[in-house]
Amino acid sequence: MSTGTLYDKVWELHRVAELPGGSTQLFIGLHLIHEVTSPQAFAALADLGLTVRHPERTVATVDHIVPTTSQQRPFADPLAEEMLSTLERNCATHGITLHGIGSGRQGIVHVIAPELGLSQPGMTVACGDSHTSTHGAFGAIAFGIGTSQVRDVLASQSLAMTKLRVRRIWVEGALQPGVYAKDLVLHIIRRLGVKGGVGHAYEFAGPTIDGLSMEERMTLCNMAIEGGARVGYVNPDATTFAALRGRPAAPSGEAWQRALAWWSSIASDADAVYDDEVRIDASAIAPTVTWGITPGQGIGVDEHVPTLEQIDPQERPLAEEAYRYMDLQPGTPIAGLPVDVCFIGSCTNGRLSDLQAAAAVARGRQVAPGLRAFVVPGSEQVAAAAEAEGLDRIFREAGFEWRAPGCSMCLAMNPDRLEGREISASSSNRNFKGRQGSASGRTLLMSPAMVAAAAVTGVVSDVRQLLP
Amino acid sequence: MDFPSGPIPLVTGTALPLPGDDIDTDRIIPARFLKGVSFAGLGEQAFADDRRELAGQHPFDRPDHAGARLLLVNGNFGCGSSREHAPQALMRWGIRALVGESFAEIFFGNCLALGLPCLQAPRAVMHELQALATAAPTAAWELDVMARELRQGDRRWPLTLADGPHGMLLSGRWDATGQLLAHDAELRATAARLPYLSGFRG
Numbered sequence A: 001m002s003t004g005t006l007y008d009k010v011w012e013l014h015r016v017a018e019l020p021g022g023s024t025q026l027f028i029g030l031h032l033i034h035e036v037t038s039p040q041a042f043a044a045l046a047d048l049g050l051t052v053r054h055p056e057r058t059v060a061t062v063d064h065i066v067p068t069t070s071q072q073r074p075f076a077d078p079l080a081e082e083m084l085s086t087l088e089r090n091c092a093t094h095g096i097t098l099h100g101i102g103s104g105r106q107g108i109v110h111v112i113a114p115e116l117g118l119s120q121p122g123m124t125v126a127c128g129d130s131h132t133s134t135h136g137a138f139g140a141i142a143f144g145i146g147t148s149q150v151r152d153v154l155a156s157q158s159l160a161m162t163k164l165r166v167r168r169i170w171v172e173g174a175l176q177p178g179v180y181a182k183d184l185v186l187h188i189i190r191r192l193g194v195k196g197g198v199g200h201a202y203e204f205a206g207p208t209i210d211g212l213s214m215e216e217r218m219t220l221c222n223m224a225i226e227g228g229a230r231v232g233y234v235n236p237d238a239t240t241f242a243a244l245r246g247r248p249a250a251p252s253g254e255a256w257q258r259a260l261a262w263w264s265s266i267a268s269d270a271d272a273v274y275d276d277e278v279r280i281d282a283s284a285i286a287p288t289v290t291w292g293i294t295p296g297q298g299i300g301v302d303e304h305v306p307t308l309e310q311i312d313p314q315e316r317p318l319a320e321e322a323y324r325y326m327d328l329q330p331g332t333p334i335a336g337l338p339v340d341v342c343f344i345g346s347c348t349n350g351r352l353s354d355l356q357a358a359a360a361v362a363r364g365r366q367v368a369p370g371l372r373a374f375v376v377p378g379s380e381q382v383a384a385a386a387e388a389e390g391l392d393r394i395f396r397e398a399g400f401e402w403r404a405p406g407c408s409m410c411l412a413m414n415p416d417r418l419e420g421r422e423i424s425a426s427s428s429n430r431n432f433k434g435r436q437g438s439a440s441g442r443t444l445l446m447s448p449a450m451v452a453a454a455a456v457t458g459v460v461s462d463v464r465q466l467l468p
Numbered sequence B: 001m002d003f004p005s006g007p008i009p010l011v012t013g014t015a016l017p018l019p020g021d022d023i024d025t026d027r028i029i030p031a032r033f034l035k036g037v038s039f040a041g042l043g044e045q046a047f048a049d050d051r052r053e054l055a056g057q058h059p060f061d062r063p064d065h066a067g068a069r070l071l072l073v074n075g076n077f078g079c080g081s082s083r084e085h086a087p088q089a090l091m092r093w094g095i096r097a098l099v100g101e102s103f104a105e106i107f108f109g110n111c112l113a114l115g116l117p118c119l120q121a122p123r124a125v126m127h128e129l130q131a132l133a134t135a136a137p138t139a140a141w142e143l144d145v146m147a148r149e150l151r152q153g154d155r156r157w158p159l160t161l162a163d164g165p166h167g168m169l170l171s172g173r174w175d176a177t178g179q180l181l182a183h184d185a186e187l188r189a190t191a192a193r194l195p196y197l198s199g200f201r202g
């Protein structure tokens, strides 16, 4: 059993009571909600005759269903409009802050909460969305929950949970130019598998992690869930504190000093005990691309689609399903595979540094003929910052569409979607069958820079050859 | 349709095998069906895209498996999104319990919150169970949650389920809200020791 880790400390501090069934009641410090997984929870709350216990600890935004072309109300899609107006009504009724379209603060929930300084070290963060693990980048224990649990948090600001084991993922070695946090996390999932993290919290640590920016850490923690780990986190350090300073919800003045002391005390002790440890050499990682239908089916861009013999016998049925669905031949190179659509965005890679990396590749080049390419900033703040430095112009001149913020084609609950058998190069996090809106559509996951490289060449390409 | 309520010591009915590892929640219920402010109507949409792809040959479409209450699955079932729409769709289709090699955590918790027990058996056993249910689709099965055991005729297979969820299902207190609200004083005490709740104002 782990002791002295950030996870252990945060768990202890937030432990309310032991429940009869054997689970633990855990206090939730920050609750984030959006339009898709909250309406049924508010309805259930009303059915039970309950109110929201801590409305000031819940923050709402709208992201999953918002169109990225015209955001004029009412939305063209009446179902989307109904979902947004239901969220607006619920927030107004219960006194919950909603960062809506045009507020300057709207965006993907996992992008805006860090921007606003809401996600802080030592907190427990819950949201009805599996990529809540993102906030672990700040040294929070953050995890996705279902709608019944959203109801529980609204009602009691707490949840019935079971403690996870803690695995330290120790990363050494510098990421090579053209290799990003996205490649690192795809590599980790490839190594440990999509179920490797079930029952675990992943603590990402080591010199490479210490050197990552806050946005890179968010990309990493965001995809912990794709490796089966409900929680992923990085210990808070000077990088974390610098990123929080001056944010609207961050403490200031004397409170800032007290916060620094508390945040530092929360980090894993030097002699902390982990349930196990995995070591990763980051210097050996190539730009990584998925070829299959789970995020674990990834390879270096310079590798070939694995043959059945190269695959663990247990994983072979899934690989065969992936060959069929993706229409890929085992043993063929992944580089050179033509793509139809290029999507840059999502809570994994829709932040300013992601757009900067993609723009560096797109600058002065042209999107390949016949290909649709679009950029969806993760939030209104990201959009404004990108526009202030002219990234929108670089993308537009290269033939990309520059859209309004939202989840967009990450899960295609809005009009942005693949059609038929189209194949996309995508900076999002899931390549599941049908994920991007077409039941037979195909997704190749990669970093934003790699998506830009695919867009300007028309095929999966090694971004290292396009960098200055 | 009656949804689960109260203690759940036993689930009986026919069984539906759904082979494959890593079946994610996007497949159980594609995102476009999440557009709605209630869960009603999700039952018919369960596995919508997989079913269309298999044009009538999907286990959920085979007439001899209609009305099945037990779902037999393989590894990492329900991985991916946190959408409770996935277990809601299965429940509204008629499923009342799952037996599988392993379940993704958020999915498992969502099932528990709805009163859908998810019990585990090793890979080889799951293959055997799936073969049996395929060969005899109308056979009656008994999932004894209390004894953590699956039975068909005079055969029985031991299953695993952690003590926590086991206790919750048997006591009927798998729906946590009431228990959480009961600890009002403890909730206040916990809030009082978290400096960030007052903005570190000392």
Ligand code: SF4
Pocket (backbone or CB within 6 Å): A063, A064, A108, A109, A110, A129, A131, A346, A347, A348, A406, A407, A410, A411, A428, A429
């Ligand atoms: S961007 Fe994608 S993964 Fe992230 S919250 Fe939106 S839909 Fe979920």
